[in-house]
Amino acid sequence: MAAPPAPGARVTSPPALAAERQVVWPPRTVRTLPSGLLVVLVESHTIPKFTGQLMFRSGNAACAQRHAGLAEITAAVVRTGTASRNSRRIEEELRRMGADLSCSAGADSSAIAFSGLAEYSQGLLELAADLARNASFPKEEFEREKRRRLDELKIERSTPGFLAGERLRKVLFGAHPYAIVSPTPEHVEAYTLEALRGFYSAHYSPANAVFLVVGDFRAAEMLAEIERAFEGWRAASPSAPAYPEPPLAQGRCVQLVHIPGAVQTQVLVGNLAITRRHPDWPALTLANSIFGGAFHSRLVMNIREQKGYTYSPRSAAHALRDRGYFSVHAAVRNEVTAATLTEEFYEMDRMRALPVGDAELADAQNYLCGVFSLGLATQDGLSGQLATAYLNDLPGDYLETYRERIRALSAANVQRAAQNYFDSPNARIVLAGDREQVGEQAALFGDVAVYDAQGNRM
Amino acid sequence: MKSLQIPVEHTTLANGLRVVISPDRSAPVVTVGVYYNIGFRLEPQGRSGFAHLFEHMMFQGSENAGKMDHIRLVNSSGGVLNGSTRYDVTNYFQAVPSNALERMLWLEADRMRALKVDEENLRNQRDVVKEEVKVNVFNQPYGGFPWLDIPPVANRNWANAHNFYGDFSDLDAATLGDVQAFFRTYYAPNNAVLLMLGDVEPTEGFALAQRHFESVPAGALPPRADVSEPPQTEERRAVVEEKLGALPALAVGYHVPERGTREWHALAMADQALHGGRAGRLYRRLVLEKQMALECEGGIHYPMGDVFDYNGPMLMVTRILHKNEFTADQELAEYDAAVRELQAKGMDGAELEQVKIKFRSDFYSTMEGGMGGYVPRFGLMHYLACFTLFDNDPLGIHTALDGFLAVTPAQAQAAAQNYLVPTNRAIVIRRPVKNGGR
Numbered sequence: 071m072a073a074p075p076a077p078g079a080r081v082t083s084p085p086a087l088a089a090e091r092q093v094v095w096p097p098r099t100v101r102t103l104p105s106g107l108l109v110v111l112v113e114s115h116t117i118p119k120f121t122g123q124l125m126f127r128s129g130n131a132a133c134a135q136r137h138a139g140l141a142e143i144t145a146a147v148v149r150t151g152t153a154s155r156n157s158r159r160i161e162e163e164l165r166r167m168g169a170d171l172s173c174s175a176g177a178d179s180s181a182i183a184f185s186g187l188a189e190y191s192q193g194l195l196e197l198a199a200d201l202a203r204n205a206s207f208p209k210e211e212f213e214r215e216k217r218r219r220l221d222e223l224k225i226e227r228s229t230p231g232f233l234a235g236e237r238l239r240k241v242l243f244g245a246h247p248y249a250i251v252s253p254t255p256e257h258v259e260a261y262t263l264e265a266l267r268g269f270y271s272a273h274y275s276p277a278n279a280v281f282l283v284v285g286d287f288r289a290a291e292m293l294a295e296i297e298r299a300f301e302g303w304r305a306a307s308p309s310a311p312a313y314p315e316p317p318l319a320q321g322r323c324v325q326l327v328h329i330p331g332a333v334q335t336q337v338l339v340g341n342l343a344i345t346r347r348h349p350d351w352p353a354l355t356l357a358n359s360i361f362g363g364a365f366h367s368r369l370v371m372n373i374r375e376q377k378g379y380t381y382s383p384r385s386a387a388h389a390l391r392d393r394g395y396f397s398v399h400a401a402v403r404n405e406v407t408a409a410t411l412t413e414e415f416y417e418m419d420r421m422r423a424l425p426v427g428d429a430e431l432a433d434a435q436n437y438l439c440g441v442f443s444l445g446l447a448t449q450d451g452l453s454g455q456l457a458t459a460y461l462n463d464l465p466g467d468y469l470e471t472y473r474e475r476i477r478a479l480s481a482a483n484v485q486r487a488a489q490n491y492f493d494s495p496n497a498r499i500v501l502a503g504d505r506e507q508v509g510e511q512a513a514l515f516g517d518v519a520v521y522d523a524q525g526n527r528m
Numbered sequence: 529m530k531s532l533q534i535p536v537e538h539t540t541l542a543n544g545l546r547v548v549i550s551p552d553r554s555a556p557v558v559t560v561g562v563y564y565n566i567g568f569r570l571e572p573q574g575r576s577g578f579a580h581l582f583e584h585m586m587f588q589g590s591e592n593a594g595k596m597d598h599i600r601l602v603n604s605s606g607g608v609l610n611g612s613t614r615y616d617v618t619n620y621f622q623a624v625p626s627n628a629l630e631r632m633l634w635l636e637a638d639r640m641r642a643l644k645v646d647e648e649n650l651r652n653q654r655d656v657v658k659e660e661v662k663v664n665v666f667n668q669p670y671g672g673f674p675w676l677d678i679p680p681v682a683n684r685n686w687a688n689a690h691n692f693y694g695d696f697s698d699l700d701a702a703t704l705g706d707v708q709a710f711f712r713t714y715y716a717p718n719n720a721v722l723l724m725l726g727d728v729e730p731t732e733g734f735a736l737a738q739r740h741f742e743s744v745p746a747g748a749l750p751p752r753a754d755v756s757e758p759p760q761t762e763e764r765r766a767v768v769e770e771k772l773g774a775l776p777a778l779a780v781g782y783h784v785p786e787r788g789t790r791e792w793h794a795l796a797m798a799d800q801a802l803h804g805g806r807a808g809r810l811y812r813r814l815v816l817e818k819q820m821a822l823e824c825e826g827g828i829h830y831p832m833g834d835v836f837d838y839n840g841p842m843l844m845v846t847r848i849l850h851k852n853e854f855t856a857d858q859e860l861a862e863y864d865a866a867v868r869e870l871q872a873k874g875m876d877g878a879e880l881e882q883v884k885i886k887f888r889s890d891f892y893s894t895m896e897g898g899m900g901g902y903v904p905r906f907g908l909m910h911y912l913a914c915f916t917l918f919d920n921d922p923l924g925i926h927t928a929l930d931g932f933l934a935v936t937p938a939q940a941q942a943a944a945q946n947y948l949v950p951t952n953r954a955i956v957i958r959r960p961v962k963n964g965g966r
Binding site for chain 2: 080083084085091161170186187218227332333377432439440446448
C-alpha cells in the first residue's frame with residue numbers, strides 16, 4: 071500500500087483496496103430427525119432474536135393442473151387455527167413472544183417462517199410445530215381468505231408490473247405449471263376445504279421439509295428444543311411430481327397487455343434458461359451481473375444513466391426448482407418503448423458477440439463475491455442463503471465454494487453463457503401498456519398478440 | 529430479558545462533521561453512510577421534489593470521481609449502494625467488504641467537498657426521476673397512497689403540506705444553479721454525520737475519517753426554518769380519484785404529540801395497540817372480524833419511517849383498503865368504534881406488556897437489517913444518524929426504548945383520548961373511477 075498522504079492533503083484518486091479479510095461461512099449443524107425432518111442450524115449473535123423457516127418442497131406447481139394457487143390459500147388458512155388454538159390466540163401469542171410469522175407458498179415450496187426473541191424460542195417453536203402438524207382449517211376463516219383472495223386478484227389485475235410478469239410466464243412455460251402465477255376467480259371459487267386439507271396432509275410432512283434456523287442460540291440447545299417441539303411427527307412424503315415440457319421458442323414473439331391510458335410501458339424480455347443445479351449457473355450469474363444485474367451494469371448505464379428512459383431497469387436469472395428463465399425488465403416512458411427494446415437487444419447481442427474485458431470481468435467477480443459476503447452479516451442474510459442451497463438441492467459445499475467458483479470463471483465462460491442463455495433471436499417480448507400509444511412500436515419486433523388485463527386475447 | 533449491547537464511539541472533526549462508529553467484527557463487511565440534516569420538508573418553495581432530485585445528482589459526479597465512477601467503484605469493490613430522501617434527512621450509504629472501507633470514505637468525502645455536474649446530468653436525472661414517479665405513483669394502483677395524499681390535507685405549513693415527490697412543472701423548472709445553491713446551503717460537513725458500522729476498528733475509522741473529511745470546509749448554515757403546524761380545530765377531508773385500482777381506500781391521519789414528550793411515548797404505545805400487525809385492534813376488527821377491509825395498517829410516520837426517524841410535526845396514519853360493498857363512512861364508523869373502545873377502556877396490563885415486547889423485538893430487527901438483508905445494520909445506521917442530527921446524541925440508541933417501555937396503561941389511554949379525536953385528524957378517500965365504487 072502507498073504511504074498515507076500528509077495531513078490536510080487531498081487524495082485525488084481512489085484508494086486501493088486493502089487486503090481482503092477471509093470470508094468464512096459460519097459452521098452449521100445439520101441433523102435429520104427420526105421423522106425425516108432435515109434440520110439446519112447456524113448461530114448468529116448479532117441481535118437477541120432468531121429466525122426459522124420450515125419449508126416444504128411442494129408449492130403451487132405441485133397442484134397447478136387441478137387447483138391453481140391451492141398451496142397459497144392452504145398456507146393462508148394454516149395460519150388461522152389449530153386443534154388447540156384459534157386465530158386470535160395465535161396472533162396474541164406471537165405478539166407476546168415479540169414474533170412475526172408468515173405462512174406462504176410459491177411455485178416450489180410452502181413455508182412457515184418466523185422470527186422472534188430468542189428468550190421465547192421454545193414457545194415459538196411449539197407454535198410453529200402446531201401449525202405444521204395440527205392445522206384445523208376453520209370454515210369461516212377459509213371462507214374469509216377465499217373472499218379476500220378474490221379481491222386481491224382485482225388489485226393484481228390493475229398492477230402493470232404484475233400483468234407483464236404474468237404474461238411472460240404464460241408465454242415461456244405453456245403447459246408447464248410455472249406458467250400460472252396466479253389463479254383466476256373461477257379457480258378461487260372452486261377451492262374447497264377438502265382440497266386444502268388434502269394438500270396439507272399430503273405435503274406438510276417432515277420428510278418433505280427442511281427446517282432452517284438461524285440466530286442467537288447455542289446450536290446444541292436449539293436442536294434439543296426442536297426435537298422436543300417436533301417429537302412424534304409422522305407423515306408420509308409425497309412423490310416428486312413430473313411436469314410437462316415448456317414450449318420451444320422459435321423466433322421472436324411479441325405480446326401486448328393492453329392497459330388503456332397507461333402513462334408508462336412495462337417492457338419485459340425473456341427466455342428459458344437453467345436451474346441452479348446446472349453447471350453453467352455461476353457463469354450465467356456472472357454474465358447477468360455484467361449485463362443488467364447490478365447498478366453498474368451495461369443495461370443500467372445505457373438506458374438509465376445515458377438515455378434516461380427508465381428508473382430501475384434490471385435483468386435477472388430466475389431459478390425455479392425444475393426450470394429457470396432469464397428476463398430483462400424496464401418501465402419506460404411510452405415514446406421510447408421500441409428504443410428500449412433496441413438497446414436491450416443490442417446489449418444482449420454485444421455480450422454474445424464479444425468477450426468482456428479483463429477489468430469488467432474482475433469488477434463483476436468482485437461484485438458477486440462481495441454481495442455474497444454481505445449476506446453473512448445478518449440473520450436474514452444467512453437464512454436466505456441457506457434456503458437457496460437447501461431448496462434447490464445444491465451440493466453440501468455450495469455456499470462454502472460459491473466465491474471460488476465465481477472467481478474461476480473466464481471471459482470465454484461469460485460469453486458462452488450469454489450465447490446460450492441471452493436468447494435474443496428467440497426472445498419472448500411482453501409489453502404492458504396502452505395499445506394506442508405503443509402498438510406500432512411493438513409491431514417493429516414482430517406480429518403482436520394483444521390481450522386484455524383479464525388475459526383474454528383481443 | 530436479554531438486552532442488546534451496541535458499542536458506539538463518536539467524535540466531531542474540526543469542520544463540525546460528526547463521526548459515529550459501531551464496531552462488530554463478526555462478518556468481514558462494513559456499512560458506510562453519510563446523512564445530511566436536510567429532507568424534503570425544507571426544500572425551496574416552487575421547487576417541490578427538489579430534495580429528492582438533488583439526491584439523484586449526488587451520484588452524477590464529484591471533483592475526482594466522474595459520472596458513473598461512484599457507482600462503479602462501489603459495485604466493483606463488492607458493494608451495494610443507494611440513497612434516499614425523507615422528511616428531515618437525506619442519506620447516502622454503501623455496504624462493502626471491509627477492505628473497501630477507505631475507498632468508500634474517499635468517495636463520500638469527494639462528493640461532500642465538491643459536486644461536479646452539468647446540464648446534461650441534470651436533464652438525464654430529471655428524466656429518470658419522472659419515470660420513478662410514474663412507476664411508483666401514476667402507473668401503480670394506490671400509488672403514493674397515502675404518503676403523498678394525506679400531508680396536503682392534514683397540514684397547513686408548506687413545509688409539511690407540499691408534494692414531496694415533486695410536480696413535474698417544478699422538476700422542469702429546476703436549474704443547475706438551484707443544484708449548486710442547495711449543495712452549498714445544506715451539504716456542509718457541519719450539517720452531516722458520517723457513520724461506519726461493522727468490521728472497523730474505531731481508532732482506524734476515526735483516523736481515516738480525519739484524513740479524508742477534515743479538509744472539507746465547514747459551511748454557514750441557515751437558521752432552522754419554521755416547520756411548525758398551526759393548531760387544528762376541525763376535521764379535514766378530501767377525495768382523490770383512484771385511476772387504476774378497483775377497490776376503494778381510506779386513510780386517516782392524526783397529528784401526534786411533540787417528539788420526546790411523555791405523551792408522545794404514550795401515544796406510540798396506543799398506536800402499537802391499534803396497528804401492530806394482525807394482533808392489532810384495527811386489523812382484527814376491520815379485516816378479521818367484520819371483514820369489511822382487505823388491508824389495514826399504519827403507525828406514526830407510516831409508511832415512510834417510524835417513531836424514531838423524523839424531527840418535526842408528524843401524523844399517525846392508518847391505511848385501509850376496503851371492500852366495494854361498504855362506504856367510506858361505514859368503514860370510518862367501525863374504525864371509530866375501535867378507537868373509542870381504546871379511549872373508554874384502555875389496555876389491560878397484559879395487552880400493553882405484549883405490545884411492548886413486540887415493540888422491542890421490532891426495534892432489534894430494524895437495527896440489524898433493512899434493504900432485504902443486504903445492507904447490514906441499515907437500521908442501526910439510520911437510528912444513530914437521526915439521534916446524532918436531531919439530538920446531537922448518538923448514545924441515545926442505548927436509551928431509545930426506555931420512555932416507551934415505561935408507559936402505563938393510564939398514560940396510553942389518556943393519549944388516545946387527547947389526540948385521537950376528529951378535530952385533530954385528516955381523512956383522504958381514494959375513490960376508484962373504474963367501477964363507480966361508492
